[in-house]
Amino acid sequence: MLHTVNKSSFERNSLKSCINTIDDTSVILLIEDGVISATKNINSSMIANLANQGRVYALQGDVEARGVSSKLVDNIKLVNYTGFVDLVVEHGTSVSWV
Template identity: 45%
Template sequence: MLHTVNKSPLQTNDLASCLGHLGTDGRLLMIEDGVYGALSGTEATRQLAGPAGEGRVYVLGPDLEARGVDAGTVADGVQVVDYAGFVQLVVDHGPHQAWV
C-alpha cells in the first residue's frame, strides 16, 4: 500500500510510526511538511534508509522547492516525484493511507 506522511519528523512521530507499518512491500511518499523527513544526514533519513535503499521512498518535489530544499540534496535512495508521479503511485500501490 501507499503511505503518505505530511508532518515534519521533528514535530510528530507520524513518520516513525508509518515506517513501523511499511512492511516489506509498502511505499512511502513524504508531502507537505513531511518532506523535511528527506533532509540528508538526519535521524529521520537514518530511519528510512532501509526502504529508501529498496526504492520504496518518495518525496514530492514542489513541496521540497517551496521549503527551499534542493531536490538534488535529499537523502540517498529517496526519489523525487511531481504531482503526476503522486497520482501514479496511488494507481500502482493503492490503497492509500494518510498518516495525518
C-alpha cells in the same frame, strides 16, 4: 500500499509510526512538511534503508518550496503531481499519516 506522510519527523511521530507499521511491499510518499524528513539529519536513518530499497518518494514541489533539494537522503525518488497520482493508481490503497 502507499503511505503518505505530511508532517516533519521533528513535529510528529507520524513517520516513525508509519515505518513501524508498513510491510515489505509498501512505499512512502513524503508530502508537505513531511519532505523535511527526507533530509540528511539526526532522523535520516529512519528512512535511509527504505530509500536504498527504492521505497521512499517525495513530492518535488514541496521539496523545492522548502529549499531542501540539496539536502535529501540518497535515493529518495522525486515525483510531481502526476507521479503522485501514478503511485496511488499503482498501489490501489493509500493511508495518510498525519
